[in-house]
Amino acid sequence: MAALSLRYQIGAALALAVVAVAVCVHIGMVFLHVAPPNTVTKQHGKAIDDWIYPEFEQNWKLFAPNPLQQNIAVQVRAEIDVADGGVRTTGWYDLSAQDGRAIDGNLLPSHTQQNELRRAWDFFVATHDAQNRPVGLRGALSETYLRHIVRLRLDRVNAVGEGDVVERVQVRSRTTNVRPPTWSDEQVSDEATYRVLPWWWIPGDDQDATAGGAR
Amino acid sequence: MNRFSLAISSGIARVTESALGPYQTAVIRIGFTATWLLFLLREFPHRQEMYGPDGPWGLDLAQQLIKTNGAFTALIWSGGQFWFEAVYAFAVLTSVLLLIGWRTRTMSVLFMVGVLSLQNRSIFMGDGGDNVLHLMCVYLVFTRCGQVWSLDERRARRTREARARGELVAPDRVGPALWSVLGFALIAVTAAGRLAGDLTVPVILWGVWLALGVWWTVRRRARTAQPRVLLDVVGNIVHNGALLVIMAEACLIYATAGWYKIQGSRWQDGTAVYYPLHLDYFSPWPALADLLSSSGTMVLLITYGTVIVQVAFPFTLFNRRVKNVLLAAMITEHAVIAVVLGLPFFSLAMIAADAVFLPTSFLRRLGEWAARARGRLSRLVRRDDDPADLLGPRTPENPEHARVGFTA
Numbered sequence: 001m002a003a004l005s006l007r008y009q010i011g012a013a014l015a016l017a018v019v020a021v022a023v024c025v026h027i028g029m030v031f032l033h034v035a036p037p038n039t040v041t042k043q044h045g046k047a048i049d050d051w052i053y054p055e056f057e058q059n060w061k062l063f064a065p066n067p068l069q070q071n072i073a074v075q076v077r078a079e080i081d082v083a084d085g086g087v088r089t090t091g092w093y094d095l096s097a098q099d100g101r102a103i104d105g106n107l108l109p110s111h112t113q114q115n116e117l118r119r120a121w122d123f124f125v126a127t128h129d130a131q132n133r134p135v136g137l138r139g140a141l142s143e144t145y146l147r148h149i150v151r152l153r154l155d156r157v158n159a160v161g162e163g164d165v166v167e168r169v170q171v172r173s174r175t176t177n178v179r180p181p182t183w184s185d186e187q188v189s190d191e192a193t194y195r196v197l198p199w200w201w202i203p204g205d206d207q208d209a210t211a212g213g214a215r
Numbered sequence: 216m217n218r219f220s221l222a223i224s225s226g227i228a229r230v231t232e233s234a235l236g237p238y239q240t241a242v243i244r245i246g247f248t249a250t251w252l253l254f255l256l257r258e259f260p261h262r263q264e265m266y267g268p269d270g271p272w273g274l275d276l277a278q279q280l281i282k283t284n285g286a287f288t289a290l291i292w293s294g295g296q297f298w299f300e301a302v303y304a305f306a307v308l309t310s311v312l313l314l315i316g317w318r319t320r321t322m323s324v325l326f327m328v329g330v331l332s333l334q335n336r337s338i339f340m341g342d343g344g345d346n347v348l349h350l351m352c353v354y355l356v357f358t359r360c361g362q363v364w365s366l367d368e369r370r371a372r373r374t375r376e377a378r379a380r381g382e383l384v385a386p387d388r389v390g391p392a393l394w395s396v397l398g399f400a401l402i403a404v405t406a407a408g409r410l411a412g413d414l415t416v417p418v419i420l421w422g423v424w425l426a427l428g429v430w431w432t433v434r435r436r437a438r439t440a441q442p443r444v445l446l447d448v449v450g451n452i453v454h455n456g457a458l459l460v461i462m463a464e465a466c467l468i469y470a471t472a473g474w475y476k477i478q479g480s481r482w483q484d485g486t487a488v489y490y491p492l493h494l495d496y497f498s499p500w501p502a503l504a505d506l507l508s509s510s511g512t513m514v515l516l517i518t519y520g521t522v523i524v525q526v527a528f529p530f531t532l533f534n535r536r537v538k539n540v541l542l543a544a545m546i547t548e549h550a551v552i553a554v555v556l557g558l559p560f561f562s563l564a565m566i567a568a569d570a571v572f573l574p575t576s577f578l579r580r581l582g583e584w585a586a587r588a589r590g591r592l593s594r595l596v597r598r599d600d601d602p603a604d605l606l607g608p609r610t611p612e613n614p615e616h617a618r619v620g621f622t623a
Contacts, residue, residue, distance in 0.1 A: 002228075008445045012231060015449045019456040027463045034471045054286035055331070055353060055415045058346055060471035065479030067490040100495035109499060109557045111340050112261045116271070118496055119339045137283065141276050145339070148271035152264070178493045181486060183511035 316365020
């Protein structure tokens with residue numbers, strides 16, 4: 001920089017100032033984004049969100065403040081129009097248990113086994129009220145997403161025979177506590193709790209694409 | 216002059232005169248691209264389900280969500296099968312090319328386009344590892360991460376050597392061609408209104424493209440050295456700023472993870488580590504998990520150790536020796552997490568992020584070791600090889616001078 005004439009030195013100083021400000025603002029914004037809600041984020045939440053979303057969103061509460069202490073399994077059953085007439089209701093398929101088996105002994109679990117259903121269910125729970133009614137667009141999207149996943153998984157386990165048609169599906173979650181460690185004297189219930197969603201009609205494949213989110 | 220202003224001016228000299236951390240930025244370039252590449256190869260059989268037009272998170276769902284947040288993804292530009300496969304292949308190809316450091320600056324931008332296109336297409340598919348890659352691929356664009364361990368560096372060295380021997384060096388043709396093609400693509404995409412969402416990515420794409428054009432023009436046409444030096448200084452400033460952001464980001468990751476843990480009762484009573492080991496989704500080796508959690512004291516030590524290391528890490532940066540010890544501990548912990556919790560790509564991404572804090576002497580030794588291993592390998596393959604080649608790529612003594620033609 002010393003080799004530059006004054007005109008170019010001013011240019012370099014300007015660049016330094018701009019980059020320094022940008023770096024400070026960015027680090028500050030990311031800090032406020034990951035910090036707990038506080039005085040500044042309450043006053044300037046909009047500005048922070050505008051800066052962060054969508055490309056700099058982040059969440060580093062990894063297993064924090066407490067790790068999940070329950071196994072949440074997503075299960076599905078279907079009502080099927082059998083090819084030779086009549087209606088059949090299948091038993092419950094434990095899709096999370098299938099994921100768990102796929103992960104067992106696996107050095108490289110796929111996101112389709114580890115994240116897809118797990119996060120789809122989290123997304124569903126986060127965008128629905130206690131009566132399982134969707135909240136806003138994201139609620140509708142999460143419902144369609146979950147329906148697509150269970151439909152795909154039912155096909156994969158050959159729940160539907162040749163010529164049969166899935167009329168409706170029902171999803172539920174089964175939550176069980178992780179048993180406390182053997183050295184601990186803590187007592188938790190062994191009972192499973194269920195969250196049962198209403199039956200969902202399965203539209204035909206051609207309608208399915210347009211039905212997304214319109215419910 | 217007093218000591219304060221002296222410190223200021225020497226600081227300014229440092230950040231303008233050179234792009235700091237050439238080995239550190241190169242190792243994270245290699246780390247993040249390798250993580251993404253291995254991830255894409257591993258998920259190749261599942262790519263349709265994860266990002267394809269007919270996957271569960273269908274194109275219409277993605278379009279509706281992106282309409283609300285404006286995230287960048289080339290995958291919603293078309294619902295065609297061919298387009299999807301092309302973008303996936305593009306993501307693989309750009310990660311290979313950035314990994315080996317071919318036209319580093321351009322490839323870093325294309326790598327970012329690949330990462331964001333796939334991740335933003337199906338945001339509910341990712342985890343913390345994807346999140347790290349998402350952020351870092353954007354930050355990498357602003358760094359001069361090809362100063363060492365790259366094809367760019369080798370090309371620059373060969374050009375320099377040829378010039379020193381008095382040979383005539385043909386002007387670079389590939390760079391301008393690449394720039395023109397990408398320019399056409401950028402204009403077409405912008406004209407078609409595909410970049411109408413959030414401004415971050417379009418600004419980066421146009422900014423880098425224009426900057427590369429200016430860089431090339433100034434190098435070829437400027438009559439005095441002054442404009443070129445100025446651009447070099449600006450490049451250094453931007454690089455050093457981005458490097459600081461990358462380091463701050465890594466610190467924020469650990470600080471957030473650590474400080475929030477402190478508030479949790481399970482991290483306080485020393486049983487926290489037991490629980491993830493017994494979740495069906497994070498226990499690929501139940502027997503190993505049982506073994507690890509067979510002793511309550513053991514679990515307590517790991518639980519407290521994790522929190523202590525995460526909270527302490529940012530503060531240890533002020534002491535080289537303590538920092539290196541903690542760095543080793545964290546890299547080890549992530550390597551263990553990769554296997555025990557079944558999170559290989561998350562762990563790889565975190566290890567790559569940690570690597571930005573590795574000491575230069577260690578990285579140089581790593582480089583020499585890699586070069587020797589490569590030499591031995593090529594000796595096995597071609598026995599009649601020129602022995603001079605076996606030493607592998609020599610890293611320049613002073614990488615700051617290894618400036619490369621088209622990597623502004």
